[in-house]
Amino acid sequence: MANAEQGSLDLSDLDPKRRRFLTTSVGVVGAAGVVGLAVPMLKSFAPSARARAAGAPVEVDISKLEPGQMMTVEWRGKPVWLLNRTDEALASLVTVEDEGLLADPESGMPQQPDYAVGSERSIKPNILVLLGVCTHLGCAPTYRPEVAPPDLGPTWFGGFFCPCHGSKFDFSGRVYAGVPAPTNLEVPPYKYLTETQIVIGEDQESA
Template identity: 60%
Template structure:
């Protein structure tokens, strides 16, 4: 059998064209399959660090942000609040935060990098309810021992304005402090450690 009547350039063109069409078809099939294996934007955002702008925070103001599906509180504490925190030691279950969850750079009297700015995960360490922010001193429903803090309405746990738990309440430990760092004086990133402070 001879190849005299076969046009080799036409055969090569058809082979190349079919190869390209096959590659494109494979790409159309593979792209949706591979893209479904990527985490969704919502899933990626759930664990992503969150920036908190402090430029408009007033003294005594509490703002809330969401990080990893949890509420995070950021409180701008006044000098009076900082002074009050030093007087509560005998009323607290863990005043030095030895049994509590916080980064090493927040294991101090104020549980903060900078004393005036306090961050905490806004979930009670008893059963995960969200305590309410009660900054007033000695309200009628909480009594004279209340110097301002966070009150859990579910089972009555008390936390001071450093997230430290009072003695004799259901919550076993202080409020959790999330990892965070100052990007600049007025900007905090929640979810990233403060390498300078921990070094």
């Protein structure tokens, strides 16, 4: 019977089956309480949105990125482009240099890591990795792979065009001369884990 003064339950007067049932029920409720406590604790170990925005690396699978296609991922709250350049796009890098269209063709300004220099500005020739932010006022340029469209003229060989103020960049993100943007588009730190896995936000390991 119940002991009102102690506020506890005396199970000694109950039959064995009912006593076993009550004991098991108390154990299950206690275990459920432990699980309920554990779930929020485990969730707290997952990276927060604030941590990702602060610069946590982002792993990207490019296995389905066909030549000519571009994909966008977010890193540090900014868009990062991954473009699989065609042979024609790579050839155009020489054309714009020969035509004298670029302000910084040798990428002398430090908008890229040391391992992503040269006209291609990439670790591997066909895969370009760029921050999709115009270096003028931070607008988002658009991908314009077509050659000499009416709105961009005969000296356009494909690349990126900023519709905000008319800045132009080639297929390596190198800025055209005479446009508002002062420098080339930035290449973020990145490295390859495999042939088709790239990590944005971590530097390429030295050979």
